Amino acid sequence: MTAVTSENRRSQTAATKMIIRDAGDADLPAIIDIYNAAIATRMATAQLDPVTLEERRDWLKEHSPDRHPFWVLETDGRIAGWLSLKPFAPRCAYRGTAEISVYVDEKFRRRGVARRLLEEAIARSPSLGITAIVGLIFGQNDPSLKLFEQLGFQRWGLLPGIARLEDVERDLIVMGRRCPARDDTITGLTLQRTGPMSSNSQLNDCLNLMHTLMQYRQEPIHAELLKIRDKHSMLHLDVLILIYHFAKICMGQIVEVGAFVGGATIAAAFGVRDSGKRKALIAIEQGGSLKHKRLGTRNILRDLERNLARRRVSEMVTLIKGHSFDPGTIAAVRQTVGSDEIGLLILDADAAKQREIDCYRDKLADGCWMVIDDYYGPAADSKITPARADVDALVAAGCLQLLGFYGWSTWVGRWRGCAAEVIC
Ligand SMILES: C[S@@+](CC[C@H](N)C(=O)[O-])C[C@H]1O[C@@H](n2cnc3c(N)ncnc32)[C@H](O)[C@@H]1O
Numbered sequence: 001m002t003a004v005t006s007e008n009r010r011s012q013t014a015a016t017k018m019i020i021r022d023a024g025d026a027d028l029p030a031i032i033d034i035y036n037a038a039i040a041t042r043m044a045t046a047q048l049d050p051v052t053l054e055e056r057r058d059w060l061k062e063h064s065p066d067r068h069p070f071w072v073l074e075t076d077g078r079i080a081g082w083l084s085l086k087p088f089a090p091r092c093a094y095r096g097t098a099e100i101s102v103y104v105d106e107k108f109r110r111r112g113v114a115r116r117l118l119e120e121a122i123a124r125s126p127s128l129g130i131t132a133i134v135g136l137i138f139g140q141n142d143p144s145l146k147l148f149e150q151l152g153f154q155r156w157g158l159l160p161g162i163a164r165l166e167d168v169e170r171d172l173i174v175m176g177r178r179c180p181a182r183d184d185t186i187t188g189l190t191l192q193r194t195g196p197m198s199s200n201s202q203l204n205d206c207l208n209l210m211h212t213l214m215q216y217r218q219e220p221i222h223a224e225l226l227k228i229r230d231k232h233s234m235l236h237l238d239v240l241i242l243i244y245h246f247a248k249i250c251m252g253q254i255v256e257v258g259a260f261v262g263g264a265t266i267a268a269a270f271g272v273r274d275s276g277k278r279k280a281l282i283a284i285e286q287g288g289s290l291k292h293k294r295l296g297t298r299n300i301l302r303d304l305e306r307n308l309a310r311r312r313v314s315e316m317v318t319l320i321k322g323h324s325f326d327p328g329t330i331a332a333v334r335q336t337v338g339s340d341e342i343g344l345l346i347l348d349a350d351a352a353k354q355r356e357i358d359c360y361r362d363k364l365a366d367g368c369w370m371v372i373d374d375y376y377g378p379a380a381d382s383k384i385t386p387a388r389a390d391v392d393a394l395v396a397a398g399c400l401q402l403l404g405f406y407g408w409s410t411w412v413g414r415w416r417g418c419a420a421e422v423i424c
Helices: 025-041 113-128 142-150 199-216 220-232 237-249 263-275 300-310 327-337 353-363 384-396
Strands: 018-022 070-075 078-087 097-104 132-138 154-165 168-178 253-257 281-285 317-321 342-347 364-372 400-406 410-415
Touching: 018 113, 025 070, 025 078, 025 097, 070 113, 078 113, 097 113, 113 132, 113 142, 132 142, 142 168, 199 237, 199 400, 220 237, 220 263, 237 263, 237 342, 237 364, 237 400, 237 410, 253 263, 253 327, 263 281, 263 300, 263 342, 281 300, 281 327, 300 317, 317 327, 327 353, 342 353, 353 364, 353 384, 384 400
Parallel strands: 097 132, 253 281, 253 342, 281 317, 342 364
Antiparallel strands: 018 070, 070 078, 078 097, 132 168, 154 168, 364 410, 400 410
């Protein structure tokens, strides 16, 4: 039996344990229910009629755990999704290529179930003797195409109008991925890998972000944020621009830990303003005073409130005064976020980056933008060393995807829906 599990020891929050294991006959009813629900959507499979237990009694026997497995993902004792690998084509030359299928119970959507299953398949493919995986996905199935792309699959083929569902012709896209991915090293720089994330897609994401930053240099917001940076921020202008950009494009709410006198808070507020959408922007600050040549203050909270008011963003910011780790602070943040998710998390307080993430990891949207300061600095620095260790551990576990290092000391990337069984 294949079982991948362990307790999430550190998370204080109610992260759910996920177990991936070989499917057994007892799982067949749940597997079939999930499949039949997918058939009805006309989005995910060319099968048009529901299947029955009787017809599919031998389904699992067509698979072998050591070559072409059929897995289920179980959470809280319930089957949340399944994945199967089967030979792509019978000819010998294709023996290293497998076709992948993944289905998720509607009740467990948006919890990273498909991603977790796909990541496991990619990670395990070398030991299964699989050198390439293909997924056959209908052209209108954007969520699946996006997920596959995020996991390093590329469009290897298009079969136009090849399927007819009801009276509508559907394109079939062949998404393919080599296992392991090729081109790990580009111009001598070995990319930091985030679990099974393909280096090509990761590199594209990094370059896209750099390109975005360059474009902002030609826009009025650049000058606007330059003033904010000079008057109210310890962060580099590039980082403020990225915070503005993420706040503008992110889905979900925004949480900032360590607002100081408001530089990054104002940048994020401008992003929300320019998005034209309603998003909560929660800023946590403990207060105090600071001796600093440019930004010295006797009263951080007083100056923070004053700066937010001057920039006309007070109304947009929910300011939580207190230590980020106080239960009252955490409860207040959670209450403000409500049933929504966090789409941008800015960490610029103390060194305990993982502690902050643990407070909200169940609220982080998959793909949540992450801006984490204090990643670079003198090797012996008491803040940098533990901060970097926390971030590196999360990257190594595949929880965080690196998109670049910016400014003086800032790590930028995305939350990749830490699977609950990974100990970060
Ligand atoms: C480096 S400054 C933040 C700079 C700010 N991001 C900017 O744009 O200039 C760090 C801030 O985090 C606050 N802070 C440190 N630890 C904290 C904690 N555990 N909870 C809340 N605030 C904290 C400090 O009071 C300080 O104002």
